[in-house]
Amino acid sequence: MKTEKIQLLHPEGKNAPAISMETYKIFERAMIDVLKENQPITYTDIARGVKGEFKKNKVEFAGSVSWYSVCVKNHLEATGIMETYMEKGKKMHGLKKIA
Numbered sequence: 001m002k003t004e005k006i007q008l009l010h011p012e013g014k015n016a017p018a019i020s021m022e023t024y025k026i027f028e029r030a031m032i033d034v035l036k037e038n039q040p041i042t043y044t045d046i047a048r049g050v051k052g053e054f055k056k057n058k059v060e061f062a063g064s065v066s067w068y069s070v071c072v073k074n075h076l077e078a079t080g081i082m083e084t085y086m087e088k089g090k091k092m093h094g095l096k097k098i099a
Contacts, residue, residue, distance in 0.1 A: 006018065006024045008078075009074070009075050010078055011077040023068065026054075026061070030049075035093070035094060040085075041092065041093060042092060043069075082094065083095075083096045
């Protein structure tokens with residue numbers, strides 16, 4: 001049986017991987033939940049938060065949480081859901097404010 005995939009986007013137009021839609025949805029949900037609770041936050045805090053969400057929701061994931069987190073973060077930024085900006089010399093991330 002063929003797994004449905006999503007071609008991720010990169011905010012700078014660079015090549016991005018295609019990953020399974022199931023994996024994408026798991027990371028997207030966890031990342032948005034983390035950002036709703038704490039923003040703005042650093043990428044390190046996002047990855048730590050995603051791991052915490054997985055533990056809290058008993059999600060078992062065998063791959064690299066950090067690698068998938070950065071790929072999904074880039075996609076969310078490229079599609080306008082997240083934004084990245086500098087604050088006090090640190091690169092911070094948050095959900096984009098919709099007017």
